[in-house]
Amino acid sequence: MAAQVQLVAAALVTLLLATGEVTASEATVSLKDNGYEGVLVAISPSKTISDASEVLFKATQKRAFFRDVKILLPKSWTKTPYDAVALNENFDESDIRVDAPKGVYGNQPYTEQPGGCGDPGLYMHLTPEYLVNDKEADVWGPRSKTLVHEWAKLRWGVFDEFGYPNDEMYPLFYATQNIVEGNVETIVHPNYCANEVLSGKLRDITGSECSYVDDLPDKNCRFIPDEDQVAVSSLMSLYYIANVEEFCGESKRHNLRAPTKQNNKCDHRSVWAVIETHSDFKGNNNPPTSTSSPTKFTVLRQEAAKFALVLDYSYSMRDYDRIKKLQTTARRWILHEVADGSSVGIIKFGGTANVEAPLTMIEGEESRKMLADIIDTKLRKATSIGAGLSRAMNDMLNGEKNAVILLITDGEENTYPYIRDIQAQLVASGIRVVTIAFGETADQQLESIAQQTDGKTYTVFDSDSGSQLLDAFLGALTYQPGDTLADTRVKIHEYPYAGTEKQLRMEFPVDASVGRDMLFQLRTSAVKHTVSAPYLIRPDGTLVETATFDSLIESWTIKVPLAEAGIWTWIADLSGDENYYIQVDITAKARNPDSLPIITRAWASSGPSGVDATVSPVIVYAEVKQGSNPVVGATVRAYISHTSTPDEAIELDLLDNGQGADSQAGDGTYSRYLTQYPFTGRYIVRAQAWNNGSAFINSGFTVNRAPQRRHARSVPAKPLEMQTYCCGSKVPFNAETAESAGEFSRYVAAGSIQVTKIPETGDVLPPSRVTDLQVGGVYQANLTLTWTATGDDLDYGIVSAYEIRFSSNDSDIVDLDAENTTLLTFEDSKQKPELFINAGETVNVTLYLEDFEVGKLYYLVLRAADDVGKLSSFSNVATVFIPNEPTAEPTAEGLATWMIIAIAIAALVVVIAVIACVAASRSRRKGARVPSENPDW
Template identity: 25%
Template sequence: MQATLTSASQYLFSALDSRAFLRSATVLLPPSWPDSCVSTAVLSASGESSDVTVLPGSPARGKIWTQQSLGCGQPGDQIYLGYEELIKKDATLARSLIKEFAMYRYGVFEEQGYYNDPIYPMCFYDDQTKQAKVTGCSDLPIRDNGICSAQPNAVYNTTKMVDENARSSIMFAAEAPSVSMFCDEGNHDRLAPTKHNSICQRRSVLDNNGNGNQITDTTPRIVYKKQNLTRYVFVIENTKDMMQRESWSYLRLALRQWAIYSLPENSEMGMVLADSVEPTRALHIVPARSGSNDRFGNSNRDKFYSALPYTPSESMQPGCLHCSLKEAMKMLNERSRTHGPASSVIVVIAPGMNVSDDLISTLKDLKKSKIRVATVNYPDIVRPTTLSLLAQETGGADYTVFEQKLNVETTLLSTYFELHNVLYDIITKFYSGSPSDLPMEIHRREINDDGRTSVTGSFMLDQSMGEPAQFTFYTYNVITPLIKGVRLISPSHQTFASRNDKFIDFKMITLNANISETGTWTYIVEPYPGNPQPHFLQVMATPRSPFVPVVRANLRMHRNSPMEPLILLADVKYGELPILGAKVEVTITKPEINGSAAHKTKVELLDTGAGDPDITKGDGVYTRYFSASEWGPGLYTFEVVVTDNGNTAYTWTESSRNSAVSYNLQMTYSSFSFQKAASMPGRYIFLKKTVVDLQSR
């Protein structure tokens, strides 16, 4: 690896006229690997995310490739590399890595054609020369070697097509020995139907701005790290705006369940209350591990949720958010100095925020300290803006949970259910370990009183999923749950009806069921009629192994520039392999002030590779533009559902895997789960609700 990165650094240094090189590389080792697997010390990671994922087998698109889902000049999503390529010690790997790094880091695209591609063909007709010409870019003429004349034995090999003395272009023939430069304005072919020309308005790849300092050593330093620990400090606004009917009691209940049962052992937690005058350090950072009890027998998990007051303060003034963020940052930095580095996360729960110079300054300090912020707008947005800026600027995650009322005194169970799931999703996003350690949601259902005395449904358990698993029934009334019974029937027709009230205080009823048998499970619920509150069903299951791929999805939103429309992107993957042919639908709702949904529409995201906005066909990234110009500024809700599109979804054949090798590489520099059948194609469902504050553009 050292030799490959050193060679790649020198290649990049030369290609960019001594303006850039790879200064260092951080290798994130899997948590299961012993420290002795490398010759140097293994340090604790600080929440770094990877630029390059080294896979146990070959990537889906060759030995190395970059997933790009955004526009020209926008960073890529990830570089994928097969570990076999590192073992081979291929001399051309460093060159290929720099080509992919340019795509990933600078948002440029390939300058070659593709077989049978009508948009980016391997050859095109040049009106000036009146003959067929190879699609590409070079400072010397490119030979077609019979490709453009469709000779039967012609082989498309860019290394053999460029002139032996050609110096460009890396984006066309990076592996050619003589090629060491990107195409610039002097030799760029603006007429060639390349992907780069199409997406980057026919500009050349090379940017000539800036001058580098004199650099003599381009050897990157390699540091090995592991994600061992996640530290959370919750910043919770402590004002009267946090109390709407049962919103505060729901928050206390959800945080209690989160701390006792959801939070992994390799975590630490603290709490700051954002009061209107100055912050209160409600709980110093303490470990979540079992056995850490005080002399009164209270565990640290008990201390966490007990630090939250029974009711918020009576203050009508907003909490001092920037003061509280500073206090949380101070706690995390102090803990890092005394107990070593960790993935540091601040979770902010507040009804929106006021943006000030002090807040912007605090954001800069958070970024310097590598602290990410997860935000939960709750129970409403009563401030000028949402909390989303905090998450966006620090690489965190943004959520919104609106308090939903049943009547003047009662809050709908929907609010608690959403809050519970948001807190769990925060764990999955910032967990320091393998994602396969954590249970995934594979089924959910809302049950309302519609006159039926019995409700029947089903879910599929994939062969890659199993125990620990849990079938949970959520009910509002914990004293007298309005339900006659719940039965769960396995694929082999074994019935589970034994109830477990261990979690009843958290409005949760579980069944004593061994959910491990692959296939279709059926459930029967018998609710009492006349219940004004909804019930919820949720099934969680855990991947059987970190080396067995499972279906996951990730919803994200992006703007290439502030004035451009919002791009909706849904990554749908089976392990690292894209799922093709799925149906990805987004229901867009703009609620009115009185809570009614006056505007609602449904759109489908596509993976067509049309280029605007979908960059690449068949990469499992489904996209579409959305503009708020029709309905105007306001808060918009996006609900995304992914299905198998009538059993037509499929994925590529996965190459052989070596379960011993899988790690991430960070050179400088992100799910909800859904249901899938036992085989591919199969039926799977993914649901995510996101609230975004949009201006009319």
């Protein structure tokens, strides 16, 4: 029994691998002399990783393997043996995670990929059950191959090369046509990529033969490949087949016609073609080597965070009342936000730096108050940021694990040592640096030092009343151990106000996922501005009149041990003097310590040298989830402000629709391109998420998901109880069975970014690509197409024209041979107003069948143009079969007549329908077939 517990414990840990700029962790993992180093995982290392290393070595043509792997244990696992204490690894920024099953995925391994082709994933997710239960692992294929399959997504930004059940964009089957002896023959293909045709059978999930609709197998049909195959690729396709050990590439006959996610996201480029452009291999980096070396494993245990507050006390901090804002926010952070068990030390710097408080463990109110009292407002001459960083690195955090420097400054250094003088040593130390810059003139090195140490960077407007500074302090708390996540505070309400109102009455929601230790704080710029103590009104109408004034942070505070879910109200009586302001912030923890709250996390794409928006426009992301379950249908808005115009925020509604900047619909990650750039320089990015009445928590499937093998040597006679592989173009969601998210709101800071170059005056951004072109239906005189509207500038605005190309030869479409395609152009918004609508809305268009020949399969693509003629890339390929006798389009009158006739001759209709179905089924089986030889790929 003890051995079994130990095995489970070895699996219930955090796996960390490299990704890229989104999580700033690619610097942690490096490929040196063909061996990946710095890989941190949490699997029992005896076999899985070692086997995966050999699979990776062969798949990359002897150019990469796993040399150095570290296993991270949670801080709370005090009885599990380990080799060393983790330096700076933590759960919240992990790239591969062993965690509880995610509802929509169950025990299926998956990689979170919010970016596009070539963009690294966020993290890989594996479950304990998958790692320790061989039966569960058998469902998804060998663990070693599965790990390499997901590593390719995580590290190199490639995608699956197979279809998904009930996915219109990435179907399980697709069709092509050949002309044989003058007759058109439809050929049905299972959706995969392989260098040879795979042998296998088609079976309905009931175990019987498949049924067909328009020459294609229906949604219940599955392709069951044989285990013995000649094909050796692709690991991004049916990787569980024994012989499959390589990626599809030019030499492995990439199937660029298959409607796979890889073809759609990467413009029909092969997996290996994308991998070769990654910095791991580009320019002949890490050329083939003769052998790989054995994988080295080290077990680490995470420790509580050690925070060194490095505070700027130079005279420039008196401008705009910066030092006063710093004092009150830092005190609040110490008194209320830092978790028990963490350690905090304080360093103040001007021209020199002094340690005011050594690292002190937070153990109750006394230790918190002692540290908070040290933060005063006495300033000093000169500014040496380097001196403050040096004291933190050499005197306070030297040799400490999970060490974080929280640097707060206006960034105007004028005395040696400077940041540049100690930067290299600081980067080498393993200490993370979180920088908070006041104002627009702060040194740009602040972003650089944060990024190079895998830290974060924030900017605070001088006009800020305290909310931005608090958000930045809260952002540093993500470096606490992951097993404290349920005790992490989330901001559920904020409200700044400066005006003449004498009473403010504001409502705020407390949702069912939070409420424990709710903390209401009203900070005021003058004590006399609040003429009486504020109070709360519970959802049932009773009052909470327990406000106390905390002179340390100049705030009114109300603590509620457990706030019931519902709409609360706060009321504050003010002096009415517009020269004063208040700032209200309300935070809470998870309602139950054993569950997780709805959490919003936001970030913006950036790089170590800033953003060149003329090449790669900024993408703003916000993830809204409860644990690992996505919150869908939320309203998510980003606010992007330049430091020179703090009161003129660009409002950007983020979308989770799988279009434009968004990679997958319904995954809980909302995103949008930033297309407006007033100036170069620093931008502050914040986000808010709330329920506008349509938000649900997608906790997954309610049907039986009992493990069954995804492949079998023989075709079963009983129903196929195969797992539903998730997820293609969208995450499955059923509003009827999903849990309402309730009325909630969340506020979060995404940090700041540096934009080094912006587009010149004029329209320079093209529309983004349409990725969900679909055929709505074929009727007597026409067919309908539908897609999500793209924008004039990427995914913003309204396009000026669409052009549609189609052909009965798929080569014409894949190769974009304009001479052999039929072109239809729509560019008059007055004649076709339904086509020219805001980005993100659904477009429907009707095409006349006179442009098509009956009995043929057609392939269609489209692209958009803006008002200056800039064109988007071509969309995904949609297919439609034009039957010899298209059905009549139903109308309201026709439907009513049909109902009357149906009542009179119901019995006859049933008989005719049965005979017709049998005949049609036999006819289709003769006309459609699965190819027995490789198509012309």
